[in-house]
Amino acid sequence: xxxxxxxxxxxSGLSKRFEEVQAVDGVDFNIFEGELFGxxxxxxxxxxxxxxxxxxxxxxxxxxxxxxxIDCSANPKAAQHLMGIVPDESNLxxxxxxxxxxxxxxxxxxxxxRSRENRARQLLKQFGLADAANRKFAKYSKGMxxxxxxxxxxxxxxxxxxxxxxxxxxxxxxxxxIRQLIYDLNAGGTTIFLTTHYIEEAERLCxxxxxxxxxxxxxLDTTGNLMRLTxxxxxxxxxxxxxxxxxxxxxxxxxxxxxxxxxPGAAVRIESKNPxxxxxxxxxxxxxxxxxxxxxxxxxxxxxxxxxxxGIESNAMKGEKEKKGGGK
Amino acid sequence: xxxxxxxxxxxxxxxxxxxxxPPNISWGIIFPLAWTGMFFIRSGQGLDSIIGLLPGVVxxxxxxxxxxxxxxxxxxxxxxxxxxxxxxxxxxxxxxMLAKTTGAIIFGIINAFVPVIMAAFFADLSGxxxxxxxxxxxxxxxxxxxxGLFVAVSVSEVFEAQTFSNFIRFPMLFLCGLFxxxxxxxxxxxxxxxxxxxxxxxxxxxxxxxxxxxxxxAFNFFILITFCAILFRMSLRNIRRNWIL
Numbered sequence: 324x325x326x327x328x329x330x331x332x333x334x335s336g337l338s339k340r341f342e343e344v345q346a347v348d349g350v351d352f353n354i355f356e357g358e359l360f361g362x363x364x365x366x367x368x369x370x371x372x373x374x375x376x377x378x379x380x381x382x383x384x385x386x387x388x389x390x391x392x393i394d395c396s397a398n399p400k401a402a403q404h405l406m407g408i409v410p411d412e413s414n415l416x417x418x419x420x421x422x423x424x425x426x427x428x429x430x431x432x433x434x435x436x437r438s439r440e441n442r443a444r445q446l447l448k449q450f451g452l453a454d455a456a457n458r459k460f461a462k463y464s465k466g467m468x469x470x471x472x473x474x475x476x477x478x479x480x481x482x483x484x485x486x487x488x489x490x491x492x493x494x495x496x497x498x499x500x501i502r503q504l505i506y507d508l509n510a511g512g513t514t515i516f517l518t519t520h521y522i523e524e525a526e527r528l529c530x531x532x533x534x535x536x537x538x539x540x541x542x543l544d545t546t547g548n549l550m551r552l553t554x555x556x557x558x559x560x561x562x563x564x565x566x567x568x569x570x571x572x573x574x575x576x577x578x579x580x581x582x583x584x585x586x587p588g589a590a591v592r593i594e595s596k597n598p599x600x601x602x603x604x605x606x607x608x609x610x611x612x613x614x615x616x617x618x619x620x621x622x623x624x625x626x627x628x629x630x631x632x633x634g635i636e637s638n639a640m641k642g643e644k645e646k647k648g649g650g651k
Numbered sequence: 652x653x654x655x656x657x658x659x660x661x662x663x664x665x666x667x668x669x670x671x672x673p674p675n676i677s678w679g680i681i682f683p684l685a686w687t688g689m690f691f692i693r694s695g696q697g698l699d700s701i702i703g704l705l706p707g708v709v710x711x712x713x714x715x716x717x718x719x720x721x722x723x724x725x726x727x728x729x730x731x732x733x734x735x736x737x738x739x740x741x742x743x744x745x746x747x748m749l750a751k752t753t754g755a756i757i758f759g760i761i762n763a764f765v766p767v768i769m770a771a772f773f774a775d776l777s778g779x780x781x782x783x784x785x786x787x788x789x790x791x792x793x794x795x796x797x798x799g800l801f802v803a804v805s806v807s808e809v810f811e812a813q814t815f816s817n818f819i820r821f822p823m824l825f826l827c828g829l830f831x832x833x834x835x836x837x838x839x840x841x842x843x844x845x846x847x848x849x850x851x852x853x854x855x856x857x858x859x860x861x862x863x864x865x866x867x868x869a870f871n872f873f874i875l876i877t878f879c880a881i882l883f884r885m886s887l888r889n890i891r892r893n894w895i896l
Contacts (some may be wrong), residue, residue: 335653366681378739378740379739379895380735380738380739380895381895382895400743401740401894402739403739403741404741406739408739410732410735412732414732414733414735414736415736416664416668417731418668419664427660427738428666429658430656430657430659430661431657431660431661431736431737431740431741431742432653432657432740432741433654433657434656435656435740445676475736554727586745612654
């Protein structure tokens with residue numbers, strides 16, 4: 324992203340209600356040209372509804388949307404030629420081949436036959452799908468479907484790309500490939516609006532991040548500034564031989580100024596604003612009958628910032644990941 | 652220019668994906684053939700009865716040819732979310748829905764001519780008024796397609812589309828004057844006949860094949876065009892209200 328880049332998307336006071344649920348509630352943000360902007364929140368936070376309003380699939384109840392200075396609140400279709408959209412679920416045609424899906428999507432954006440055919444071939448090669456070009460989309464694996472859906476979103480080389488949960492529910496290798504593709508696209512100048520509930524993914528890719536909870540943006544800042552909130556925090560994770568009931572509470576009672584959590588897999592996570600001396604904790608835990616097999620210093624992450632700002636336990640997000648099939 | 656490319660490719664994709672599939676081609680030929688045979692045998696009047704049967708068979712062919720596939724495919728695409736891809740394309744909703752329906756209209760028109768072509772081998776069609784028949788078939792195909800579209804955008808499940816289609820098609824067939832003259836219908840059913848587009852299409856078909864229409868031709872065409880416009884507008888309104896939330 325170039326320094327001092329102009330706003331390509333301007334959103335002000337955006338709201339949307341579905342019957343009893345206020346899905347999006349007075350959201351304001353700007354996205355700079357060439358930026359990779361992360362929109363982070365748990366399921367039901369309002370991420371997809373926001374994307375739908377930005378892309379013309381939903382009508383805002385209130386607020387304004389300007390994309391490249393085009394007022395999309397009045398005419399949602401006016402800026403659709405500038406956008407590529409990759410929805411949270413692949414929505415290509417199962418009966419068409421990978422190649423036919425891409426050429427068809429190019430035609431929807433008015434691309435001439437030769438240029439869309441060349442572009443389809445180029446994208447299939449770039450996304451490692453050339454061998455599956457003539458296979459029906461229905462026969463693709465989940466990871467291949469995701470990649471082809473992203474390819475379909477950029478077939479017309481849009482300046483803005485909306486990516487809704489691009490790595491949800493796919494295998495680790497495909498997720499890594501997709502993250503690299505997103506990085507490369509942004510490096511090539513595409514402005515990317517990325518929604519995800521994978522906090523590490525946002526931390527790795529995005530230049531700025533907005534946290535959205537219950538339809539409201541609770542924090543928007545550069546990834547660097549958000550990470551600075553973790554400065555002066557120390558975390559050590561101990562791996563134990565077995566779970567000891569009530570151990571976290573006992574540790575907090577014994578050692579002042581620390582926060583203790585039981586982590587999955589018989590582990591204890593200790594957080595403090597002061598450097599943590601491992602010895603007394605190991606002794607305390609071994610006195611309680613647990614064998615400590617490992618003590619590891621952990622770099623505070625964006626996940627910790629998210630938990631602190633939103634009050635939502637990161638386990639809630641992880642639970643969603645597992646339900647959707649992993650991906651990390 | 653760009654809109655033309657999108658329109659043509661949507662039409663082409665639907666034609667390849669849905670209308671040119673062997674089961675649909677066979678449906679398009681077998682269905683009119685079966686109806687012609689059934690009414691031919693039932694009439695017991697030999698080859699002379701063929702022209703008398705043509706308005707009914709042509710109307711059935713168009714009605715089923717257009718509504719069967721369209722209402723199901725649009726509901727199917729909506730359910731599979733691929734219809735969202737079309738809604739996100741930078742083309743107007745009007746053009747998009749015209750592209751989605753043109754395939755069904757063409758399929759319906761071709762279906763209509765299957766019994767006419769078959770009848771040409773057995774009966775003298777020199778008395779047929781082609782100048783009124785062709786526009787009538789086109790308008791019946793358009794109004795039936797838009798009726799299918801209206802059904803498709805009013806339901807959310809494929810089975811609902813099929814059920815709702817039959818709920819409209821079968822009463823329409825028996826109340827439109829194709830098989831029983833409207834004058835002979837019970838009084839309480841007559842108003843129903845006059846709110847169905849096929850009633851006016853059937854009247855033009857009776858005129859074209861047998862010179863036996865009951866209503867003025869211009870009136871029939873005007874009502875058919877009005878039905879087309881209303882059904883298309885209502886379908887667009889439903890899409891905007893129910894699918895673009």
